[in-house]
Amino acid sequence: MSQTVNVVSEATTDVDSVRFEELLLQSREYGLLTDWNVLGPFGNGSPKDFDRIWQLERKAKPGRFNIPRTNRFQFADGAVRLSEESETGIYYAESAFELDSTGTWIIRLQTHGTLELFVDGKSAARKDTRSAILPEVSWHSVQLDVGKHQVLVKFLPSALPFRVAVLPPSPGPKRRPPPKAIHAEPDLEYQNAAVETHSYDAEL
Numbered sequence: 001m002s003q004t005v006n007v008v009s010e011a012t013t014d015v016d017s018v019r020f021e022e023l024l025l026q027s028r029e030y031g032l033l034t035d036w037n038v039l040g041p042f043g044n045g046s047p048k049d050f051d052r053i054w055q056l057e058r059k060a061k062p063g064r065f066n067i068p069r070t071n072r073f074q075f076a077d078g079a080v081r082l083s084e085e086s087e088t089g090i091y092y093a094e095s096a097f098e099l100d101s102t103g104t105w106i107i108r109l110q111t112h113g114t115l116e117l118f119v120d121g122k123s124a125a126r127k128d129t130r131s132a133i134l135p136e137v138s139w140h141s142v143q144l145d146v147g148k149h150q151v152l153v154k155f156l157p158s159a160l161p162f163r164v165a166v167l168p169p170s171p172g173p174k175r176r177p178p179p180k181a182i183h184a185e186p187d188l189e190y191q192n193a194a195v196e197t198h199s200y201d202a203e204l
Helices: 014-029 047-051 055-059 190-198
Strands: 035-042 072-074 090-099 103-110 115-119 122-127 137-144 147-155 163-167
Touching: 055 147, 090 163, 103 115, 103 122, 115 137, 122 137
Parallel strands: none
Antiparallel strands: 035 072, 035 090, 090 147, 103 137, 103 163, 115 122, 115 147
């Protein structure tokens, strides 16, 4: 059984709105994905539910999106969050990006918890902290073509907040920014996150 996650608050003043847009643009400049469709929880709360293949994974295909746009949120600093009450279950978050060139791109993943990331329906990164302590940040090489690509993240609440960035392996072409979404939430720590993302260690 699933339920809609409504967790992102909207900017409440003109100043908040302007600042939010500035955060959003800077995050996108550094390759962070900011627009997500979120759905969950699934399962009965057992950590073992993460090892099950849920319907959203079975349906995942290039160019196909399965989470309703009514569950769409926007995180100005790229950090995906849920409400404090969301402590158990399996969640899915879906996003997209568009590339101007074909080549080997870097997926930068930042999280303290357990998640698996799929690009165009194929697993590109998996981090399991249920039985081991792993680095917060990891980098994953993915061969990608020109055009639009789908990202699906399966995660436990322990993975929150998490960030996903799409980066070229060396200075070069950039990702096209995604379209505007409905909801907004400013974050005071976005600058440090953006700088850290931009200066990632390219050793793989």
